[in-house]
Amino acid sequence: MGISDVIPVPVAIDEEIEKWTIFGQPVAEVWFTTTEKIHQIIEMGPIKNIFNWGRKNSVYFLMQPMGCCGVEMFVFGAAPYDSDRFGCIPRNTPRQTDVMIISGYLTRKYLPVFKNLWDEMPEPKWCIAIGECAISGGPFYDSYNIVQNTGDHFPIDVFIPGCPPRPEQFLEGLMNLQEKIKQRKDKRDY
Amino acid sequence: MTNASEVLSSIQSAFPGAVLDSRVESDRRLWATIDSKKILDVCKHLTTKLNFDHYSGSAGVDWIARKEMEVVEIMASHGAHQVVAMLKVKTPRENPSVKSLTGLYWNANWYEREIWEMFGINFEGHPELYPLLLSDELMGAWPWRKDYKGYPDLTTGERAVKISTPEGYTEYHIPPTPAEVEAGTVVTVRLKYPTLREREEKEIKSDSEMIMHLGPQHAMVPGPFLLDVLVEGERVHKAFLDLGYIHKGIEKIMENRSWLQGITYTDRMCYVASLSNNECYCGAIEKILGLEVPLRAQYIRVILEELSRIQSHLIGTGEFLTLIAGVGYAPWQYMIIDRENIISLIESVTGARLTHTFVRFGGVRNDLPAGFADQCKKVLPYMKSRTEEFIELFAQDPIYHKRMDGVGIIRPDDAKRMGVSGPPLRAAGVAYDMRKEDPILVYPELDFKVVTGTKGDSADRIDVRLREMLESIHIIEQCLDRIPEGPIKTEVKVPKKVPAGEAYYRVEDPRGEMGMYVISDGGDKPYRVKVRGPFYATFQTLTPLLEGTYIADAVAIAGSMDGCPSEADR
Numbered sequence: 001m002g003i004s005d006v007i008p009v010p011v012a013i014d015e016e017i018e019k020w021t022i023f024g025q026p027v028a029e030v031w032f033t034t035t036e037k038i039h040q041i042i043e044m045g046p047i048k049n050i051f052n053w054g055r056k057n058s059v060y061f062l063m064q065p066m067g068c069c070g071v072e073m074f075v076f077g078a079a080p081y082d083s084d085r086f087g088c089i090p091r092n093t094p095r096q097t098d099v100m101i102i103s104g105y106l107t108r109k110y111l112p113v114f115k116n117l118w119d120e121m122p123e124p125k126w127c128i129a130i131g132e133c134a135i136s137g138g139p140f141y142d143s144y145n146i147v148q149n150t151g152d153h154f155p156i157d158v159f160i161p162g163c164p165p166r167p168e169q170f171l172e173g174l175m176n177l178q179e180k181i182k183q184r185k186d187k188r189d190y
Numbered sequence: 191m192t193n194a195s196e197v198l199s200s201i202q203s204a205f206p207g208a209v210l211d212s213r214v215e216s217d218r219r220l221w222a223t224i225d226s227k228k229i230l231d232v233c234k235h236l237t238t239k240l241n242f243d244h245y246s247g248s249a250g251v252d253w254i255a256r257k258e259m260e261v262v263e264i265m266a267s268h269g270a271h272q273v274v275a276m277l278k279v280k281t282p283r284e285n286p287s288v289k290s291l292t293g294l295y296w297n298a299n300w301y302e303r304e305i306w307e308m309f310g311i312n313f314e315g316h317p318e319l320y321p322l323l324l325s326d327e328l329m330g331a332w333p334w335r336k337d338y339k340g341y342p343d344l345t346t347g348e349r350a351v352k353i354s355t356p357e358g359y360t361e362y363h364i365p366p367t368p369a370e371v372e373a374g375t376v377v378t379v380r381l382k383y384p385t386l387r388e389r390e391e392k393e394i395k396s397d398s399e400m401i402m403h404l405g406p407q408h409a410m411v412p413g414p415f416l417l418d419v420l421v422e423g424e425r426v427h428k429a430f431l432d433l434g435y436i437h438k439g440i441e442k443i444m445e446n447r448s449w450l451q452g453i454t455y456t457d458r459m460c461y462v463a464s465l466s467n468n469e470c471y472c473g474a475i476e477k478i479l480g481l482e483v484p485l486r487a488q489y490i491r492v493i494l495e496e497l498s499r500i501q502s503h504l505i506g507t508g509e510f511l512t513l514i515a516g517v518g519y520a521p522w523q524y525m526i527i528d529r530e531n532i533i534s535l536i537e538s539v540t541g542a543r544l545t546h547t548f549v550r551f552g553g554v555r556n557d558l559p560a561g562f563a564d565q566c567k568k569v570l571p572y573m574k575s576r577t578e579e580f581i582e583l584f585a586q587d588p589i590y591h592k593r594m595d596g597v598g599i600i601r602p603d604d605a606k607r608m609g610v611s612g613p614p615l616r617a618a619g620v621a622y623d624m625r626k627e628d629p630i631l632v633y634p635e636l637d638f639k640v641v642t643g644t645k646g647d648s649a650d651r652i653d654v655r656l657r658e659m660l661e662s663i664h665i666i667e668q669c670l671d672r673i674p675e676g677p678i679k680t681e682v683k684v685p686k687k688v689p690a691g692e693a694y695y696r697v698e699d700p701r702g703e704m705g706m707y708v709i710s711d712g713g714d715k716p717y718r719v720k721v722r723g724p725f726y727a728t729f730q731t732l733t734p735l736l737e738g739t740y741i742a743d744a745v746a747i748a749g750s751m752d753g754c755p756s757e758a759d760r
């Protein structure tokens with residue numbers, strides 16, 4: 001399908017345009033194309049960067065306290081540390097969130113529930129592990145009920161060490177995630 | 191006033207031969223081994239004749255060398271006297287079984303379920319022996335027994351299998367590896383008991399009833415727990431509680447750590463009020479060691495524990511206000527901003543915001559920093575004016591009162607019967623406070639009053655918490671005036687190995703009565719640490735409290751209890 005099929009232009013121009021390329025593809029294919037093609041173009045070009053700029057500035061996180069770090073997460077989301085400044089707003093339901101914060105010990109009983117929460121979150125989504133327990137089991141490394149390897153279950157982009165980390169560290173980890181999204185180096189490759 | 195030896199002689203005269211072994215530690219502690227056939231009669235005698243109306247909990251102990259198991263029933267009184275009776279019942283390690291106390295004490299239910307799932311001790315006559323804390327795949331492994339060789343398998347992540355059930359639920363199963371089966375960390379033969387979902391669905395009587403899940407994930411509770419309600423329209427017919435979503439097995443882990451390392455675990459038990467957990471653990475071990483705490487250290491402990499109480503009550507009140515939603519999100523922000531002042535005061539002494547590990551056996555870790563008193567004198571008057579403002583705000587707001595008055599009433603008799611302690615009990619009008627009842631540190635010398643409510647509803651519980659904050663500020667001000675100079679640690683060298691013995695120590699946590707039962711066998715590690723958490727008991731009352739209420743009130747009632755599921759799960 002050429003341009004002249006849609007817009008009445010001289011055939012010569014049509015032939016000329018077919019020689020042009022954009023991002024290595026014939027421009028005619030790019031102009032009149034399917035949704036799939038549009039996605040391909042977004043993947044290739046700087047449009048993705050614009051998308052990711054928007055995504056990085058609105059990383060809403062799931063308020064999901066499950067340990068000592070959860071209490072620090074309260075404070076991180078509230079007025080004194082004010083995560084809203086970075087476009088990081090606490091949400092109460094997984095259906096409105098972009099970032100899952102694993103804020104504490106993940107137990108055998110909670111793992112299935114937690115996986116469901118992760119599945120309920122719409123794409124694109126990212127995951128942050130906060131505190132020693134979420135990273136490696138922490139002080140509970142030899143407990144019979146703690147899942148140590150959270151990285152096997154969730155694509156974790158940022159690990160924030162500490163027991164529990166201070167809210168400032170939360171902010172730093174969040175900014176690291178934003179940088180990762182901007183540079184397109186996140187685990188799920190958005 | 192009754193004392194321990196009088197209680198012992200009363201039991202001995204009423205039931206000759208029932209007491210197999212006994213030890214009167216002090217006027218306030220009685221240790222007795224009771225014949226397992228007569229435990230019910232002895233408990234009935236204690237309750238009816240000797241005012242032991244507070245069933246405080248029970249603990250299981252596995253004596254593997256003696257080939258027997260022990261269940262320790264902890265009995266106390268609501269103010270009639272200060273004796274705590276620790277009644278031990280022995281049972282052989284092969285097919286262990288003891289009599290259930292659920293017929294006598296309503297709140298024995300959860301304690302016995304926990305002992306059953308952790309030790310495998312059967313309770314004869316228990317109405318519902320279902321798992322409480324453990325996930326189904328661990329049931330039957332009896333993880334708190336001394337011969338349990340459990341250790342997590344690092345490959346669990348790759349093994350998780352996703353299964354979609356015919357009803358439309360998604361479930362994940364982790365099949366055991368041969369290594370796990372060999373080590374005995376997983377069970378191959380499943381116990382037969384109905385699951386939570388089966389139990390819930392059995393209760394549905396008509397088509398108009400349905401089950402609603404509140405949790406396990408909830409934005410405003412500092413830990414996950416599952417509250418299922420069976421509703422018909424707006425009415426709650428029955429409530430089901432499922433906990434153990436953050437069960438870490440702290441009591442088992444502490445058996446594998448040195449005495450000193452155990453303090454770090456008490457921090458993580460209830461992270462909203464970790465200093466009183468520190469105090470409880472260290473106090474119990476000081477009791478076994480017979481250590482005297484220097485006066486200055488005692489004052490430092492009291493100051494920090496009261497500061498900790500203020501910040502805990504602030505976060506609890508803020509959570510509640512967000513949960514009832516009518517008042518909105520702003521009060522939560524105010525509470526958190528005020529809490530930061532207190533947190534920075536505590537941080538200036540302990541160096542940590544939440545997990546302090548500050549209290550040591552026979553003292554504290556470090557002295558107060560220079561200028562602490564001045565800083566306190568700046569913050570405390572401000573906190574006082576803020577708290578008074580909050581109290582006035584709640585007292586005068588007609589919308590709040592229309593919403594909250596008469597919601598979730600606990601009558602004093604019920605509160606005593608259910609083992610509730612702390613602000614929920616005091617809101618019902620029972621002046622029961624460990625700081626007066628079983629005084630520790632310098633509390634007897636300080637002037638403060640026990641705050642009580644009158645109605646016992648949700649609004650009262652919040653009011654009691656706020657007024658308690660004023661009392662705490664008053665206590666800290668007195669301490670700052672009186673605190674002497676001197677050493678902050680005992681001069682006796684604390685040994686690495688604690689001599690064999692046992693102790694039960696109670697403190698007043700922000701959530702209520704917290705007790706720790708510590709057993710030493712003379713080694714460098716605890717033989718057993720049992721934590722009697724305050725919220726565990728309060729949590730249990732939610733099920734009967736929610737019956738017959740509106741669904742909108744369910745959250746308000748649960749929120750007014752100031753929940754800390756981590757301390758219930760441990």
